[in-house]
Amino acid sequence: GAVVSQHPSRVICKSGTSVKIECRSLDFQATTMFWYRQFPKKSLMLMATSNEGSKATYEQGVEKDKFLINHASLTLSTLTVTSAHPEDSSFYICSARVGRPSDYEQYFGPGTRLTVT
Amino acid sequence: RKEVEQDPGPFNVPEGATVAFNCTYSNSASQSFFWYRQDCRKEPKLLMSVYSSGNEDGRFTAQLNRASQYISLLIRDSKLSDSATYLCVVSMFSGGYNKLIFGAGTRLAVHP
Numbered sequence A: 001g002a003v004v005s006q007h008p009s010r011v012i013c014k015s016g017t018s019v020k021i022e023c024r025s026l027d028f029q030a031t032t033m034f035w036y037r038q039f040p041k042k043s044l045m046l047m048a049t050s051n052e053g054s055k056a057t058y059e060q061g062v063e064k065d066k067f068l069i070n071h072a073s074l075t076l077s078t079l080t081v082t083s084a085h086p087e088d089s090s091f092y093i094c095s096a097r098v099g100r101p102s103d104y105e106q107y108f109g110p111g112t113r114l115t116v117t
Numbered sequence B: 001r002k003e004v005e006q007d008p009g010p011f012n013v014p015e016g017a018t019v020a021f022n023c024t025y026s027n028s029a030s031q032s033f034f035w036y037r038q039d040c041r042k043e044p045k046l047l048m049s050v051y052s053s054g055n056e057d058g059r060f061t062a063q064l065n066r067a068s069q070y071i072s073l074l075i076r077d078s079k080l081s082d083s084a085t086y087l088c089v090v091s092m093f094s095g096g097y098n099k100l101i102f103g104a105g106t107r108l109a110v111h112p
Helices: none
Strands: A004-007 A012-013 A018-027 A032-038 A045-051 A067-073 A076-081 A090-097 A112-116 B004-006 B013-016 B020-025 B032-038 B042-049 B055-057 B060-065 B070-075 B084-094 B097-102 B106-111
Touching: A004 A067, A004 A090, A018 A032, A018 A090, A032 A067, A032 A076, A032 B055, A032 B097, A045 A067, A045 B097, A067 B042, A076 A090, A076 B070, A112 B004, B004 B084, B004 B097, B013 B020, B020 B042, B032 B060, B032 B097, B042 B055, B042 B084
Parallel strands: A012 A112, B013 B106
Antiparallel strands: A004 A018, A018 A076, A032 A045, A032 A090, A067 A076, A090 A112, B004 B020, B020 B070, B032 B042, B032 B084, B055 B060, B060 B070, B084 B097, B084 B106
């Protein structure tokens, strides 16, 4: 099956710093990538949807200036958490989709656990 | 009201037991339906799609009732390895994309 990687798998940073998380589709070209956030014992919440070469579409309530998404190529998307605060500590998961916007199948990365101290 | 609601559990069952999970969704425009499995601190993995006619995959049976906006998952002959969180997921076309909406999950613990 399709493989999606994320790096780093775990990161601890100090409050006020920025953290970049990479999401790569390893064996396919992803037309669309999605970024999710999951708090403990809560559901995955979609943060934003991005297509290669265009601006990301953010979900309601997600600050685009705080969560910067760059979709540089068909195999790489990055999420930068700027000026991180302890409340940003969460499990961040990306997924990638190949195909049309109406297709629903997504391949998930293994997630990045962010802890802000 | 949450878009996808599930009983959080946990369901603690012995090996060999049959266990059923329920889920309701609020948006009648939801198009496709799934059960995902998520192990602790891991990404979700697709367990099976759910169809109105009902579908079975080994020990797992899923059912969809569009009229009552209700989805179920039945696990027969539970194994220790079934211990995980089961996520009810619906897809919806919104903003130009088909998006997945996740429930918070139902935790299953199978004990010897």
